[in-house]
Amino acid sequence: MLWSKDRPLGGLVVGSRSAREFSSADVNLLIAVGSQISNATERALLYDESRQAYENLRRTQEQLLNSEKMAAVGQLISGVAHELNNPLTAILGYSQLLSGSGQMGPQGIEYCDKLHKQAQRTHRIVQNLLSFARQHKPERLPTRVNQILEDTLALRDYDLRMSNIRVHLNLAEDLPLMSADPHQLQQVFLNMVNNAVDAILESSEDGDLWVCTRADSAKVYIEFTDSGPGVQEASRVFDPFYTTKPVGKGTGLGLSICYGIVTEHGGTIRLRNLPHRGASFTVELPYSPATQSDEPEPAESSDKTALILCADADPEVLKSLELALSRRGHRVHTAQHADAVRAVLDKFEFDLIIADTKFEGPGSAITLADWLTTDRPALAPRLISMSLPTSPDATVTAKTTAGRPVLNKPIDESQLLDAVHTLLSARVRATTVVR
Numbered sequence: 001m002l003w004s005k006d007r008p009l010g011g012l013v014v015g016s017r018s019a020r021e022f023s024s025a026d027v028n029l030l031i032a033v034g035s036q037i038s039n040a041t042e043r044a045l046l047y048d049e050s051r052q053a054y055e056n057l058r059r060t061q062e063q064l065l066n067s068e069k070m071a072a073v074g075q076l077i078s079g080v081a082h083e084l085n086n087p088l089t090a091i092l093g094y095s096q097l098l099s100g101s102g103q104m105g106p107q108g109i110e111y112c113d114k115l116h117k118q119a120q121r122t123h124r125i126v127q128n129l130l131s132f133a134r135q136h137k138p139e140r141l142p143t144r145v146n147q148i149l150e151d152t153l154a155l156r157d158y159d160l161r162m163s164n165i166r167v168h169l170n171l172a173e174d175l176p177l178m179s180a181d182p183h184q185l186q187q188v189f190l191n192m193v194n195n196a197v198d199a200i201l202e203s204s205e206d207g208d209l210w211v212c213t214r215a216d217s218a219k220v221y222i223e224f225t226d227s228g229p230g231v232q233e234a235s236r237v238f239d240p241f242y243t244t245k246p247v248g249k250g251t252g253l254g255l256s257i258c259y260g261i262v263t264e265h266g267g268t269i270r271l272r273n274l275p276h277r278g279a280s281f282t283v284e285l286p287y288s289p290a291t292q293s294d295e296p297e298p299a300e301s302s303d304k305t306a307l308i309l310c311a312d313a314d315p316e317v318l319k320s321l322e323l324a325l326s327r328r329g330h331r332v333h334t335a336q337h338a339d340a341v342r343a344v345l346d347k348f349e350f351d352l353i354i355a356d357t358k359f360e361g362p363g364s365a366i367t368l369a370d371w372l373t374t375d376r377p378a379l380a381p382r383l384i385s386m387s388l389p390t391s392p393d394a395t396v397t398a399k400t401t402a403g404r405p406v407l408n409k410p411i412d413e414s415q416l417l418d419a420v421h422t423l424l425s426a427r428v429r430a431t432t433v434v435r
Helices: 024-099 106-133 145-155 157-162 182-203 254-264 315-326 338-347 368-375 413-434
Strands: 002-004 007-010 141-143 165-171 178-180 207-215 219-226 268-273 279-286 307-311 331-335 352-356 383-387 397-399 405-408
Touching: 002 024, 007 024, 024 106, 024 315, 024 413, 141 182, 145 157, 145 165, 145 182, 145 207, 145 219, 157 165, 178 182, 182 207, 182 219, 182 254, 182 279, 254 268, 254 279, 307 315, 307 338, 315 331, 315 413, 331 338, 352 368, 352 413, 368 383, 383 413, 405 413
Parallel strands: 165 207, 307 331, 307 352, 352 383, 383 405
Antiparallel strands: 002 007, 141 178, 207 219, 219 279, 268 279, 397 405
């Protein structure tokens, strides 16, 4: 028996073609040879274990570097998204103004509607990128699985079309609103789509991807099936660092992370190879009813006109806001910089102020909201902020910690008017109570 410290490594068998007895010298020689073999075997095993540990460490380092890159990309996308949403606000505003101006024929109205829809589609793409690139703390929110799937596929829409991959959607319309982390689920779904694309392109220049959802009384099922060659070692695909992709194409952590996320949600992932198709991943999530927040009722149009100050660095955003508000009889002043804000505030008593959250206060590096709170406290409750939403699931009109309404860019005209009406009505009610 060959030993290494306290564990057996194997056995050494010695034979002779003729019958003989081994002398003590023979036995000592065999012991010495066996010891050398044990040492060599142990060194080989230690080398293999060290090499594997180093490889795992290298892959972990790559994953950490990728995480750092994603954090940097998130910051970049955040800035780009903010800049894109300013022209989108103007495009949406002008298209709605043209549609309701009464100066265009049926074809012109049709073109405006198409322009409006494409601008909204661009906004959703920007928001999906922003949501995926940002780091989010785990949370449980009322989640629509179908919406997350559609947003995820929209992220890969261009690549899927360029790779000649046809997507077949079969989404159940009666899926329950469930409590989950939408950002983590999007990470899972995006990993599934990416793996399917890689599998298809390994063996073909085109292919098909089937995405289905369904639900029973206890679970929601999301299924991804591709037309690739299938998975050879299905029992190992969720193991950390296991990958069939070539070096540089994958770290082997994607599916293990997906497995952890789904398990954390109380669900499971199953894999099977389907005949005449390829691999089919089924994500099973337990159905836990989510409490759906009450959606605000649309505010009725107000007959009260107001004096409103709009502050934003983008002149086109200001122009679209001015036109939309003026059409309802409001008197509007605009300001592109802090000094202009101070100048008009010294002249007029405004009923409302609409400003970008990043707009600086006069003569300071703090935001206009903070400056109003400090220097013009009477005006602070009259502020409506405009901001970039933190996720695609964010409502268009929300409340900040200070209790002020926030409009997410790009701003829809009806949502702008609803916010103005709501704040004006609140001021009227407060004045009535005081009297």
